[in-house]
Amino acid sequence: MAKARLDGVLTAVKKVRGGVKVAHHKNTAELEVVRIPTPSTVVIPMQQHIGAPCTPTVKVGDTVAVGQLIGDSDKFVSAPIHASVSGTVKAVGDVKLPNGVMSKAVTIESDGEMRLWEGVQPPVVNTREEFLAAVRASGLVGLGGAGFPTHVKLNVPPDKHIDTLVVNAAECEPFITVDYRECMENSWDILSGVYTIKEFLDIKNVVIAVEDNKPEAFHVLKRIADNEHDPDDEVRLMVLESKYPQGAEKMMVQSATGRRVPPGKLPADVGCIVMNVASVAFIARYLKTGKPLVSRSLTVDGSAIAEPKNVRVPVGTNIGDIIDFCGGFKAEPAKILTGGPMMGLAIVGTDLPVLKQNNAILAFAKDDAVIKPEHDCIRCGRCVAACPMSLMPTRIADAAKMRDVETLQRVGVTVCMECGSCAFACPAGKPLVQHMRLAKAILREEASK
Amino acid sequence: MVNGKKLYVSASPHLRSTVTTRRIMLDVILALMPALIASAVLFGPRTLLVTAVSVATAILSEYAARKIMKRSATIGDLSAIVTGLLVAFNLPATIPLWIAAVGSFFAIVVVKQFFGGIGQNFANPAIVARIVLLLSFGAQMTNWVEPFTWKTTPVTGATPLALLGTDESLPSLLQLFLGEHGGCLGETCAAALLLGGLYLLLRRVISPIIPCSFIGTVALLMLLKGHGDLHFVAYELLSGGLLLGAIFMATDYSTSPLNSKARLIFGIGCGLLTCVMRLFASMAEGVSFAILIMNLLVPFLERLTAPKPFGTPKKEKKEKKEAAKA
Numbered sequence: 001m002a003k004a005r006l007d008g009v010l011t012a013v014k015k016v017r018g019g020v021k022v023a024h025h026k027n028t029a030e031l032e033v034v035r036i037p038t039p040s041t042v043v044i045p046m047q048q049h050i051g052a053p054c055t056p057t058v059k060v061g062d063t064v065a066v067g068q069l070i071g072d073s074d075k076f077v078s079a080p081i082h083a084s085v086s087g088t089v090k091a092v093g094d095v096k097l098p099n100g101v102m103s104k105a106v107t108i109e110s111d112g113e114m115r116l117w118e119g120v121q122p123p124v125v126n127t128r129e130e131f132l133a134a135v136r137a138s139g140l141v142g143l144g145g146a147g148f149p150t151h152v153k154l155n156v157p158p159d160k161h162i163d164t165l166v167v168n169a170a171e172c173e174p175f176i177t178v179d180y181r182e183c184m185e186n187s188w189d190i191l192s193g194v195y196t197i198k199e200f201l202d203i204k205n206v207v208i209a210v211e212d213n214k215p216e217a218f219h220v221l222k223r224i225a226d227n228e229h230d231p232d233d234e235v236r237l238m239v240l241e242s243k244y245p246q247g248a249e250k251m252m253v254q255s256a257t258g259r260r261v262p263p264g265k266l267p268a269d270v271g272c273i274v275m276n277v278a279s280v281a282f283i284a285r286y287l288k289t290g291k292p293l294v295s296r297s298l299t300v301d302g303s304a305i306a307e308p309k310n311v312r313v314p315v316g317t318n319i320g321d322i323i324d325f326c327g328g329f330k331a332e333p334a335k336i337l338t339g340g341p342m343m344g345l346a347i348v349g350t351d352l353p354v355l356k357q358n359n360a361i362l363a364f365a366k367d368d369a370v371i372k373p374e375h376d377c378i379r380c381g382r383c384v385a386a387c388p389m390s391l392m393p394t395r396i397a398d399a400a401k402m403r404d405v406e407t408l409q410r411v412g413v414t415v416c417m418e419c420g421s422c423a424f425a426c427p428a429g430k431p432l433v434q435h436m437r438l439a440k441a442i443l444r445e446e447a448s449k
Numbered sequence: 450m451v452n453g454k455k456l457y458v459s460a461s462p463h464l465r466s467t468v469t470t471r472r473i474m475l476d477v478i479l480a481l482m483p484a485l486i487a488s489a490v491l492f493g494p495r496t497l498l499v500t501a502v503s504v505a506t507a508i509l510s511e512y513a514a515r516k517i518m519k520r521s522a523t524i525g526d527l528s529a530i531v532t533g534l535l536v537a538f539n540l541p542a543t544i545p546l547w548i549a550a551v552g553s554f555f556a557i558v559v560v561k562q563f564f565g566g567i568g569q570n571f572a573n574p575a576i577v578a579r580i581v582l583l584l585s586f587g588a589q590m591t592n593w594v595e596p597f598t599w600k601t602t603p604v605t606g607a608t609p610l611a612l613l614g615t616d617e618s619l620p621s622l623l624q625l626f627l628g629e630h631g632g633c634l635g636e637t638c639a640a641a642l643l644l645g646g647l648y649l650l651l652r653r654v655i656s657p658i659i660p661c662s663f664i665g666t667v668a669l670l671m672l673l674k675g676h677g678d679l680h681f682v683a684y685e686l687l688s689g690g691l692l693l694g695a696i697f698m699a700t701d702y703s704t705s706p707l708n709s710k711a712r713l714i715f716g717i718g719c720g721l722l723t724c725v726m727r728l729f730a731s732m733a734e735g736v737s738f739a740i741l742i743m744n745l746l747v748p749f750l751e752r753l754t755a756p757k758p759f760g761t762p763k764k765e766k767k768e769k770k771e772a773a774k775a
Contacts, residue, residue: 378568380702
């Protein structure tokens, strides 16, 4: 981006170590989000977030409308689930989630009307407590992919003073463009969300972060940051070099403030909250309309998809239906992912529901699905150079293979966020993320002994 | 399952860089080509024959060793060719061909495959081969020829490093830079070696840390020794196996550290030991031994300088250090 356009814009206080240059593949960037026709059936799992699963509050035969509560939990770390279509509850039973875990789910047969539940009313929010209650009631989870309940993230204990909100529009995963579309299409919601959260949580500074490969989004976000609501210039835009994993939470905190989140700690421990840009916009929409999180935007792309699109789908829509809406497959799919190609999950079939935190469905033909064969490690050190967390992945992989618990406890594998930079960079094709997960599992097993 | 066909399911990431072991080794081979061509021009076509024998032996021994040990075939990664080339580069042009073959065999089988193959050997195969041959066949290993005579029988005895400090006439700096002096077939032409090194840096095959710290340390110490005599410094840098060692041998992945800090110490250590041997030991040349000794220290360097996981508080670092001492 030209230097002149960077006036008044922040750059990273401290640059992110390591990382990798990944081809962006933002093919769908200029495609407006289109709404999928109402699906005939949706399967809404009770576990769409990190934390305790919800218990269904409806039974077979009940009539439900869009936005009606169908699952809730009395646990703090959880997020309520709402009906995403209007119709009749057909089943309440177990389904398999994309990650292979079994979960209770409510199946709703749609009446095609998408009738809004009469209980959907804008919440009355005047205090911090009312605001947090409203965020919980909205069922919002981090829309960037992690699925952490937002009300938990925002409910910071009083002893931790938050001085910076980082709004994450980096979208460093290849292919995915829904956050970019959010910036282009719902900029008013982002603006409103930013100032609402800032006000209710009494956060002094806001940093909106975007990568330099999205100049259009930059202009939109710049206008939000330079708004008249912000006479003291407390809301600033930060442009980051396009590099993976620039958008990771700890990386965001470091870029925006120079602070480093210690191992096992959260951004709140260093005075920061990081939120995905779509989550911020959703909060603004919820406060305005009271309509909970019942639909979300997805990028559907990849070499096997006939017509790549950005689509808005009710939560629980069958992935197969979404792919059909995008023209089906133009080549035989060999690998299908939910999420981006760096951290996304390979799924075993398309008969699975879309969850709140899914941000993409990518289907690849055989040539793009087969990863390079694995050879012996040549100790080139590319994984060490690529690790944004300053780990030595090949050493950890060796220790994990030998179940060397003593070494594993020393090398700090628990800070690994499984971003995949090491495995991407590895010339020997080592599945290093798999080894990192194995290492963590060994440590967990050891700790529970 | 989609349409009855199974899907690939694997751990993330689902994208991989295009860099492969084979491409890296191919880059190293290409980077060694200028020096090989220079050797043929300087010392005659016999250098190509020596190189061919050395490379062929390396490939055959790797293939045979893997086969006998019932392990997967690895000659496709091209690393055996790199080893073969480097062994040849460390031999004089007059070397009997069977000695070249012995060197390659030793490098591949004893140093590399006995320890588990690529990435597992703790010492640089070509360096160990050079040292073993030097100790076993001292006379044949020091039969240097005058450049451009293209003689296959030895005619003269000394390399510039051996001549340094005697009254005999020395080649000029330009002659040194272009490789017009006695020495092993791949080490004399500084211009060709630097060209290869530049290529490796641009292709990001090697990091500049080791070559720079290695050569820089030698330069600095020689500057002190020569009381600021730049001509002397340039002489030391351009002669012997320093450039070949610093650019192509000390940067060998298997036997150099993984992390930057350890690489810096490794390079400085190589430079320091080279100077100590050149100045105080009875040998004219110390690069091979310097690299070999530093090779052995790699695991310790890595352990001492291992990067701290992201966000580890500074205080904790100190405490850990104290705990490690106690």
